[in-house]
Amino acid sequence: MQYRTATQWGVYDVTVENGAITDVQGIPEDPYPSAIGRSLLDGVQHKARIRRPAVRRGWLESRDRRQRGVDEFVDVPWDEATEMAAGELKRVIEEKGNTSIFAGSYGWASAGRFHHAQSQLHRFLNLLGGATRAMNSYSTAAAQVILPHVVAPWSQIELEQTTWQELAQHTELVIAFGGLPLRNTQVAYGGITEHQSEVGLRDAVARDIEIVNVGPTAEDMPDWVQGEWLSCRPGTDVALMLGMAYVLESEGLADRDFLASHCVGYAQVRAYLMGEPDGQPKTPEWASAVCDVPADIIASLAHRCAAKRTFVTAAWSLQRAHHGEQPYWMTVTLAAMLGQVGLPGGGFGFGYGAEGFVGSHWRRFNWAPFHKGRNPTGFAIPVARIADMLLHPGATIDYDGRQITFPDVELIYWAGGNPFHHHQDLNRLVEAWRRPATVIVNEPWWTPTAQWADIVFPATTALEREDVCASSHDPYAHAMRQALPPQHDARSDHEIFKALAAELGVLDAFAEGKSERAWIREMWEESAERAESQGFALPAFDDFWEKGMHRIPDLNERPVFLGAFREDPEANRLHTPSGKIELFSEAIAEFGYADCPGHASWLEPFERLGGQGSERYPLHLLSPQPERRLHSQLDHANYSQDGKIAGREPLTMHPTAAGARGLEAGDVVRVFNERGACLAGLRLADDMREDVVLLPTGAWFKPQDQTLELNGNPNVLTGDVGTSRLAQGPSANTCLVEVERYDGVT
Numbered sequence: 001m002q003y004r005t006a007t008q009w010g011v012y013d014v015t016v017e018n019g020a021i022t023d024v025q026g027i028p029e030d031p032y033p034s035a036i037g038r039s040l041l042d043g044v045q046h047k048a049r050i051r052r053p054a055v056r057r058g059w060l061e062s063r064d065r066r067q068r069g070v071d072e073f074v075d076v077p078w079d080e081a082t083e084m085a086a087g088e089l090k091r092v093i094e095e096k097g098n099t100s101i102f103a104g105s106y107g108w109a110s111a112g113r114f115h116h117a118q119s120q121l122h123r124f125l126n127l128l129g130g131a132t133r134a135m136n137s138y139s140t141a142a143a144q145v146i147l148p149h150v151v152a153p154w155s156q157i158e159l160e161q162t163t164w165q166e167l168a169q170h171t172e173l174v175i176a177f178g179g180l181p182l183r184n185t186q187v188a189y190g191g192i193t194e195h196q197s198e199v200g201l202r203d204a205v206a207r208d209i210e211i212v213n214v215g216p217t218a219e220d221m222p223d224w225v226q227g228e229w230l231s232c233r234p235g236t237d238v239a240l241m242l243g244m245a246y247v248l249e250s251e252g253l254a255d256r257d258f259l260a261s262h263c264v265g266y267a268q269v270r271a272y273l274m275g276e277p278d279g280q281p282k283t284p285e286w287a288s289a290v291c292d293v294p295a296d297i298i299a300s301l302a303h304r305c306a307a308k309r310t311f312v313t314a315a316w317s318l319q320r321a322h323h324g325e326q327p328y329w330m331t332v333t334l335a336a337m338l339g340q341v342g343l344p345g346g347g348f349g350f351g352y353g354a355e356g357f358v359g360s361h362w363r364r365f366n367w368a369p370f371h372k373g374r375n376p377t378g379f380a381i382p383v384a385r386i387a388d389m390l391l392h393p394g395a396t397i398d399y400d401g402r403q404i405t406f407p408d409v410e411l412i413y414w415a416g417g418n419p420f421h422h423h424q425d426l427n428r429l430v431e432a433w434r435r436p437a438t439v440i441v442n443e444p445w446w447t448p449t450a451q452w453a454d455i456v457f458p459a460t461t462a463l464e465r466e467d468v469c470a471s472s473h474d475p476y477a478h479a480m481r482q483a484l485p486p487q488h489d490a491r492s493d494h495e496i497f498k499a500l501a502a503e504l505g506v507l508d509a510f511a512e513g514k515s516e517r518a519w520i521r522e523m524w525e526e527s528a529e530r531a532e533s534q535g536f537a538l539p540a541f542d543d544f545w546e547k548g549m550h551r552i553p554d555l556n557e558r559p560v561f562l563g564a565f566r567e568d569p570e571a572n573r574l575h576t577p578s579g580k581i582e583l584f585s586e587a588i589a590e591f592g593y594a595d596c597p598g599h600a601s602w603l604e605p606f607e608r609l610g611g612q613g614s615e616r617y618p619l620h621l622l623s624p625q626p627e628r629r630l631h632s633q634l635d636h637a638n639y640s641q642d643g644k645i646a647g648r649e650p651l652t653m654h655p656t657a658a659g660a661r662g663l664e665a666g667d668v669v670r671v672f673n674e675r676g677a678c679l680a681g682l683r684l685a686d687d688m689r690e691d692v693v694l695l696p697t698g699a700w701f702k703p704q705d706q707t708l709e710l711n712g713n714p715n716v717l718t719g720d721v722g723t724s725r726l727a728q729g730p731s732a733n734t735c736l737v738e739v740e741r742y743d744g745v746t
Helices: 035-043 057-062 078-096 117-126 141-150 154-160 164-170 182-186 197-206 237-250 256-262 266-273 284-291 295-307 325-338 383-391 426-433 493-503 507-511 516-533 541-547 563-567 586-591 655-660
Strands: 002-007 010-017 020-026 054-056 073-075 101-104 133-135 173-177 210-215 228-231 310-314 347-350 380-382 396-399 402-405 411-415 438-443 455-458 467-470 476-480 549-551 619-622 650-653 668-673 676-684 692-694 703-705 736-741
Touching (some): 010 035, 057 073, 078 101, 101 383, 117 493, 237 266, 237 284, 310 325, 426 703, 467 516, 476 541
Parallel strands (some): 619 692
Antiparallel strands (some): 002 010, 619 736, 668 736
16 A cells, blocks of 8 residues: 655655555655655664663663663663653752753654654643753754844745746856755755755756856766866865955955945955955955965956856855854855845855755745744753753853853753764763763664663654644645554654653643644644635645645745845845844944954864864865765665665765875775764765865764774764854864774774
8 A cells, every 4th residue: 555755855655565665656746756765665664663662771770871872771661661751850850940951852853743853842841841952953053143143034044045946047157155965955854845956956057057166076066067166175165255355346346336225334344355454455365375276266256256147155064164154144245245135146045955945936834833832941052062061061151142051951851863963073972961860762763862862762753653744845735644553662752742741740731632633633724724814725634634735826926035125225124233234243243252253254263274283184074964864864774874885984085185095995994083083985086175075974873982983973073163152053064084994893
């Protein structure tokens, strides 16, 4: 029998025979179904499934936390595990208060709106008095904080920025800092039905748009684009942009009328470009010494920008680096100097090649969620500062003009996500993760998150329950019918929290006496009310459920991003303090952060090629998203494992760099720096810088000890350093390493 299921990387028809998944096919509506769907064939019903509730032996016997991550687990009945977890929650709340509970969840666990692990966890804990939460994301933390100061909230930019269709019709030149890596567009938060990014890019290419890929590897642009590649050192894009901006200013090519009418602070930017405050004009020659792109190429690119309808875009990866706020601020600054912001096909954008919805033309509609209520503590930390919080209770950090004091976390409850994938400097996280008294996890498989827990509840997957997939970025809604019975002794997150809520006296408030189907129906009906207020109708729930799919109508026309602001900046003020584009921010300048001054600037990172650390570690490691999975999800499945080399994540290196180290394709190599080391399988590619290596994220963390990780997880190498005191985001892409052949035994 065939069932429709939705995932974060697409919608599929899944064939189930005799209780087993036998086939997975993309649906007809999807022009480019992601092959990641193959992971469902063996990944769901896998030997790695958690069969029963389990408790770590050391915790069970003596509450020992030192063996967390290496200890064995003991199966226990559901009622005993529930009683233990509820007892710990009650104890911590009574002894230390609710901020001593950290509610860890990262939201990608399911494309279903009801079985959204983060919402289920937060609703449950809110009824107990709340918890410490994480804010912002590992993907876009620096962007989420800097852009509201400069131009617009991140949520507005994500929903409204320029579409592929508009680019194809109006743009003459695209400069893509960080490239356009279509491998990332397989996925989209909340689910995706039609993979349209490749369609949009191919349409642009067919119309002879010039596309320039600025970055260390040509692989970040499909080869069929046949675009220009500027081989920039990683993390130096700001210097290159400043060199271009210097040419625009010094040669009278900057649009002074636009800068005067729609921006504030250009005088400070101009002074910086000319070198007035620091004695260093930001000439192409200066920029070339930093970024390793010839000065004449930098100047020529500036001239081309000024002569054409130009769209400047920056990949999300650029702001996941030390001082990651600066490339995004400088992208807006450069576009403002060109004076094309608000024109069709001009201006700036972010993340074209980051997720499948970016650049789409679909209507944006906020479907009703599973309401989690208000967090009574009102307290959150930047998500990338989890290890800091666990290691340094009572310490205070700066964040966006205020200070945050870390609580003394006694208990972590994690449901959905993998901190041993997302976080940096995993050896440091290991030390931090052993500080709390108790870690509770809901998880379907024995992932690293489950292995590093004390109490583990086996959770169902999307194929073992009912739900609705309906994303604000996607025009489709899909009925996700149950295709399999719950595997082994697994329960849904909702059922897990219902049992805990009953133990703690909040069951009625949590479940409201409703079945899971009743919750789903109620969410649909609330969505129907929202749709009616926006001028269109949703079908009755029963009709939708029977049909299985519904597509909301398109808008007649998508407005040009910031077009109304361009037309009348006074009547259509931005949500910035001045109502205009803030090339210089008085607010940020008043914060007094040396690592994030009042305008976009080149700031030396803690390590880089041609700078600090490069003599000892001469290779820059970049950790892009993997092609064969979403983050670390289903890394145990055959589709992910088939992409490994010698059972390890592939490290891509230039043949010249490999030859200098006596390495050959297929070798097992040790990648190392002072923070840690991991093993990887060597892959060679000549369309990249010789001093750069690539190791995708998401291999399941498997430490032999604190000196060696066995599966190729790059985050044992990355530094756990905030982007700046402004955003405190992750700096994963600021990372120098060395590579050598590994001949040891594991």
